[in-house]
Amino acid sequence: MPSAKVEKWLPLSTSDFHILLSLVSAEAHGYAIMREVSERTGGRMRIGPGTLYGAIKRMVAEGLIAEVGDRTDPKVDPERRRYYRLTPLGRRVAAAEAGRLAELVCVATTKKLISAEGLKLRGAHS
Numbered sequence: 001m002p003s004a005k006v007e008k009w010l011p012l013s014t015s016d017f018h019i020l021l022s023l024v025s026a027e028a029h030g031y032a033i034m035r036e037v038s039e040r041t042g043g044r045m046r047i048g049p050g051t052l053y054g055a056i057k058r059m060v061a062e063g064l065i066a067e068v069g070d071r072t073d074p075k076v077d078p079e080r081r082r083y084y085r086l087t088p089l090g091r092r093v094a095a096a097e098a099g100r101l102a103e104l105v106c107v108a109t110t111k112k113l114i115s116a117e118g119l120k121l122r123g124a125h126s
Contacts, residue, residue: 004063004089006089006092006093006096007096009062009064009093009096009097010093010096010097010100011097011100012093012094012097013055014045015047015051015052015055016055016059017094017097018037018040018041018045018047019033019037019047019052019055019056019059019065020059020064020065020086020090020093020094020097021037021040021094022036022037022040023065023084023085023086023090024086024091024094027068027083027084027085028083028084029081029082029083029084030049030052030053030056030081030082030084031081033047033052033084034046034047034048034049034052056084059090060084063087063089063090064086064087064089064090064093065084065085065086065087065090066084066085066087067082067083067084068083068084068085069082069083105119
């Protein structure tokens, strides 16, 4: 699906975007994705198992993420877990969504709804 138009997936749901963001830098299993989202958002966003695994199943079918097999995660427990990775299409879709959101933030800043200094102070990039 290399020529797929990313716009067909936009805008992403908040949950989908967080799931894709969790897979940008490394493969992960479901529990690790849930944990990262919660940690990254300071607990403001929590994705439950039903939402997570439903989204994963759909995004695998759409080619945004891929299952990479079962492995153990000794940090969690010796149980075998399914790991997922971002596909090139998923990376393009996540980047397009980030760009779309950045444009909205620029508009909000231009209209003085929020300040650029406030964004820097809150660590919008972390």
